Amino acid sequence: MKNKILNTPMRSRLGQKTLILSMFLLVILGCETDDTQTVARLTTLVWEDNFDVDGAPDPNRWGYDLGDGTEQGLPGWGNEELQYYTDRPENATIQNGVLLITAREESFEGAEYTSARLLTKDLFEQQYGRFEARIRLPFGQGIWPAFWMLGADNDENPWPAAGEIDIMEYRGQEPTVLIGSVHGPGYFGGDAISKEFTLENDRFDTGFHIFGIEWAPEFINFYVDDVLYNQITPEDIEEETNGQGEWVFDKPFFILMNVAVGGTFVGSPNTETQFPQTMLVDYVRVYEFDERLFNN
Amino acid sequence: MENNKHINLRPKLLLGLGIALLLGCERDFSDDVQFATFSSNGDIFTDEPVGLTDEFFDSFDPNTGANPEGFGTDDNVAFQGSSSIRIDVPAPDDPDGGFIGGIFLDRGNGRNLTGFDALTFYAKGSTTATIGEVGFGTDFGENKFAVTARDIRLSTDWRKVIIPIPDASKLVQEKGMFFFSAGTESTNGFGYTFWIDELRFESLGTIAQSQPSILGGNDSRFPAAVGQSLTISSLQQTFNLESGINQTVIPAPSYFDFESSDPNVAFVSELGELTVVTIGTTEVTASIAGVRAAGRILVESSATAQIISIFSDLFADVPVDNFNGFFENQTTEGGVVNENGNDIIQYTNLNFVSINFFSEANRIDASEMTTLNLQIRVDEAVDPDDFIRLELNNFLNGVESGSSFTLSSSELIANEFVDFSIPLSSFNGLTDRSGLGLLFFVSDGTISNISVDNIFFSVE
Secondary structure (H helix, E strand, O other): OOOOOOOOOOOHHHHHHHHOOOOHHHHOOOOOOHHHOOOOOOOOOEEEEEEOOEEEEOOOOOEEOOEEOOOOHHHEEEOOEEEOOOOOOOEEEEEEEEEEEEEEEEOOOOEEEEOEEEEOOOOOEEEOOEEEEEEEEEOOOOOOEEEOOOOOOOOOOOOOOEEEEEEOOOOOOOOOOOEEEEEEEOOHHHHHHEEEEEOOOOOOOOOOOOEEEEEEEEEEEEEEEOOEEEEEEEEHHHHHHHOOOOOOOOEEEEEEEEEEEEEOOOOOOOOOEEEEEEEEEEEEEOOOOOOOOHOO | OHHHHHHHHHHHHHHHHHHHHHHHOOOOOOOOOOOOOOOOEEEEEEOOOOOOOOOOEEEOOHOEEEEOOOOEEEEOOOOOOOEEEEEEEEEOOOOOEEEEEEEEEEEEEEEOOOOOOOOEEEEOOOOEEEEEEEOOOOOOOOOOEEEEEEEEOOOOOEEEEEEEEOOOOOOOOEEEEEEEEEOOOOOOOHHHHEEEEEEEEOOOOEEEEEEEEEEHEEEEEEEEEOOOOOOOOOOOEEEEOOOOOEEEEOOOOHHHHEEOOOOOOOEEEEOEEEEEOOEEEEEEEEEEEEEEEEEEEEEEEEEOOEEEEEOOOOEEEEOOOOOOOOOOOOOOOEEOOOOOOOOEEEEEEOOOEEEEEOOOOHHEEEOOEEEEEEEEEOOOOOOOOEEEEEEEEEEEOOOOEEEEEEHHHOOOOOOOOOEEEEEHHHHHHOOOOOOOOEEEEOOOOOOEEEEEEEEEEEEO
């Protein structure tokens, strides 16, 4: 798991952009210090959902994966997950300007838990750019929330060939640890190229944090709040897989958000796991990739 | 006075800012106001005691069996630095005392711990064992903000122990820096040694998801007479730590804010004493730092209220012979167990079982009582044919007579305590109740696992 860590701005231009954006945010948001984001090379907001209208999520922006995966030929969604996904308000709704994705313990269609998975497939997809969401995470053994992306050609070109970018994954039993990963042919499932980030003196389930990637032809940068904690490049994939893996991140991807329960990645909930558990999403934003800046 | 001004400059400045933020144009305090401040140093023991009294270990009274000899420091063992605290836990028959325990006190007027969220230390044992109790806030005075964590597991390597602070804003002047009590319950009476190092209050930022509770998280009815009082018990608070582990502490009542929906009927002091003032009903709830505690008390006071309690969270119980008589042909096992800090009665493999109070001295005269109250939880799925038959046996002039009342499956809920208030007139065959001696729970095997709590007779 060797990955480069960049602690300093990459080029002076990048620093300049940061400053301008920070000033902008300061004016608009006043004391919201969480929003001091580094948005490198990217200027134009092209897609967003701020979840400003209470009720069901906007069907023009979000669809659902429903069931336990059996219908899709992936029982347990390929990871032995325990939840049954629904589009009921009990599992996905907007309240007070925040999207709530809630995992519940209840008998439903043969499953012991229900939850929701929202996705922008066939509604929004993009190649490159900055993708970010401001989220407060749930907690507890066996709770597995994620904010991630899949290659938009995954029907014709099934996973792992389609590619997967996990902007945020997290185990409820490790409330300070964020995991960012990419999956593709030759590096998927347990062999994904992945890096953990541990929050110091704070947790992901007690306040909102911004999880983002900045994605360009030659790299995917992983951010939490204003910290760049990982960069994955085609060279990394080549090195990690001894030349067997293929960089599949030069095509459009769509966005997914979900809270899974149990499965191989987190293990099952135990008697101490509290239900319901809710992931709160304040917004999801996508910025355009600016080729001119990138080429400069 | 000039010197004091400098010392107080910073706190005053901060407070001023806070006021300005909150209240805007409110006037500032006069310069003449002096705020008392106490040391905010969190260190208790690093390589030596920090700011503690000279003796630094203040043992429990040896007259209670505490062994004052087993405490010292050890320059050969340390997690960090050169020295640690060494505690030799004695065997129960040690002539110097059969357990060890005591407190560390601040040598000054107490410390300001409002900036911390946990007491932490590293511990290791000569063997794997559990320390009975550790905590802080015990000062051999009021113990107003005492906090206790139970059953701290020792490893033979150093492990960090984290005891969350229930609500640090209360700790503006705390003298009780550390508290422990250890015996050999977990080692079958064999003495052992454990070491403590790097003992301090810390601000970890990762102590979260506070879940306080009173009465073990249960709702309890309190049919009371005016003037009656009781102490709210089974106080707990569970936090989730960075490790994902849930750590439970027992906070003193003063960490809780108690609220009575009608304080004219009953009120609660900061020490958790509930007092009934007039006839009426009120709901008493509690919270810590704004987080509502699970569990509540429904006070129903009347002129005639009387209680005879067999087993309850709220009332002083009358003595009974036992909670499981292990009769012939009985398969039932179990008895009183502690669940989440709350005592309940748990039966397994149930066919029938009784709570026995038939010895002459323990028989209950329920002639004046009108109602049997109890909570039953079925610890398995409830099937349509399931039932629990309650039987009360009375002894009159040496003759035992039975009576019964049956709870059907529709009245029982799986894994949830259900409140029952059953008029004694509903018990078939209960003509005289001046010498009650047995309370049976009979399922004939239809239900194998039940828990029972809050059993009392009342006048309604």
